[in-house]
Structure formats: C-alpha cells, structure tokens
Amino acid sequence: MKFYKSKAWRDLRQQVLKRDNYECQECKRNGLVYTDAHDPEKHKRLDVDHIKEIYTHPELALEMDNLQTLCIPCHNKKHKRFFFRKKENRWDDEKW
Incomplete structure (x- = not known):
C-alpha cells in the first residue's frame, strides 16, 4: 500500500492515463469504448494495472511498458474479484 501512495507512482499513473x-x-x-466519463457518480473509474504483477515482478513496478489503463470492471475481471453467481429465476413458467 505504501508503494501506491508514493509520489513516483502517482506521477507515473498520470502519465499512463494520459x-x-x-x-x-x-x-x-x-x-x-470506456472513458473517464461513463460513470459520473464514481470517484474513480479507471485503474492503472500492472501487466506483469508487482508481487512477481517487483523490478517492473515503475516501468511504463508494464502498465495499462483499465476500467474498474475490467480490472476486477482480470483479478477475478467481485463475481457473484447469477440469481436463479424461481418461476420457470407463467400461469396467467
């Protein structure tokens, strides 16, 4: 977490977004197309993602070629976070 609060990371993050x-x-x-304007209620819509993960390749943490901009849903999908099973329909026929 300390890394993501560093000035070096914040500056590099802005460069990658740009x-x-x-x-x-x-x-x-x-x-x-998913830009920064799609979801006005969210405070943060885009993440800068490490292509090669920082915990396996710490030497690439601040390499611009190892970074990409992802929207929050794509970033969560990449890391397999926040996926819930689709709710089953309890009613399979209509009797009206």
Whole structure:
C-alpha cells in the first residue's frame, strides 16, 4: 500500500492515463469504448494495472511498458474479484 501512495507512482499513473488517452485498453481491444466519463457518480473509474504483477515482478513496478489503463470492471475481471453467481429465476413458467 505504501508503494501506491508514493509520489513516483502517482506521477507515473498520470502519465499512463494520459498515454492511454484515459480509455480502458481491454474495452478498446474488444471494440468498446470506456472513458473517464461513463460513470459520473464514481470517484474513480479507471485503474492503472500492472501487466506483469508487482508481487512477481517487483523490478517492473515503475516501468511504463508494464502498465495499462483499465476500467474498474475490467480490472476486477482480470483479478477475478467481485463475481457473484447469477440469481436463479424461481418461476420457470407463467400461469396467467
């Protein structure tokens, strides 16, 4: 956590966001557009992600080539976070 509060990280994060034109790179690869303006209620819509994880490649932590901009949903999907099973429909037929 200390790393993500450092000035070096905050400055590099801004450079990556600017380089990626404030667009989610995963959405872009899939032919979608997700920018910083999609969800006005959220305080943070885009993350800067380490392509090669920081805990396995600490030497690449501040390498711009190892960073990409992702929207929060794509970042969570990459790390397999916050996925819940779809709620089953209790009613399978209509009797009206």
